[in-house]
Amino acid sequence: MANIYDGAFRTILNDCRKLIIPIINEVFGETYTGEEEVRFFQMNTF
Numbered sequence: 001m002a003n004i005y006d007g008a009f010r011t012i013l014n015d016c017r018k019l020i021i022p023i024i025n026e027v028f029g030e031t032y033t034g035e036e037e038v039r040f041f042q043m044n045t046f
Contacts, residue, residue: 013040 012019021034 012023017038018034020038021032021036024030025032
């Protein structure tokens with residue numbers, strides 16, 4: 001079941017980058033404006 005959510009989040013990161021800030025704001029109760037720099041790093045899976 002977790003793989004479904006992982007895949008959905010990975011799609012958002014790769015295809016819908018403008019949605020990252022609003023998602024972070026909603027999930028974590030933050031108030032980022034969208035002007036912040038977003039850096040992507042390769043994740044290692046074991």
